[in-house]
Amino acid sequence: MRVITEGKELDDNIATQAMKLVMLQKPHLQIQPTSISSIPDLLQYSDDDTIYIHHNGARHFTTSTSMGGKVRTYDSLNLTPTTNLLQQITAIYAPNNNSNHPRIQQMIHTRIKHKQKGSVDCGVFAIAYAVDLAFGEDPRDIANIAYSQSCMREHLAAALSSGTITQFPRRRNLNSIMKSSLRIVERDPDKNDTEERRGEEGTTNDQRDVGGGM
Secondary structure (H helix, E strand, O other), X not given: OHHHXXXXXXXXHHHHHHHHHHHHHOOOOOOOOOOOOOOHHHOOOOOOOOEEEEEOOOOOEEEEEOHHHOEEEEXXXXXXXXXXXXXXXXXXXXXXXXXXXXXXXXXXXXXXXXXXXXXXOHXXXXXXXXXHXXXXXXXXXXXXXXXXXXXXXXXXXXXXXXXXXXXXXXXXXXXXXXXXXXXXOOOOOOOOHHHHHHHHHHHHHHHHHHHHHO
């Protein structure tokens, strides 16, 4: 647990424990254990929808899934897939994975919009992607999720302690924060019409700036 709370790189055991919690809540999913040795021959082809957390052989975790009818990968740093990672994906998702010419109908390397900060939280993000997929998030929408990175490790540690895992916290929507902080100002009858119009125009411009920045 200290690996999680002290901000260190996660290991394959933590990823596997997290996925076991997912399977307890989603028993229809059969998720293979993550291995930091990254040996593709240890992986089995899955003909059902599945999720997998990969170690790419270069100190980095990514997530893949076949949910939604296509094989998709999710990488919190948008790195180019390593040869080892591609071999793992082939082993899990290609029907003839024991031949020299594997076939995957379509594979999409999803471009993550909100990447992780720093270099040690890839494992936490990989678990978060996997949990969201298991809990029914559309595979096409994962790329747009903005996680609250400062809260993710605490969330993971709590899940492993309690034996129940839930979706990871998101950042609050800036638009919602701005709207909730607006105060209703009573109209001042002593103000002249010009001042009121100027004030209204200023408010409109502020709102437009917030909307345009999203």
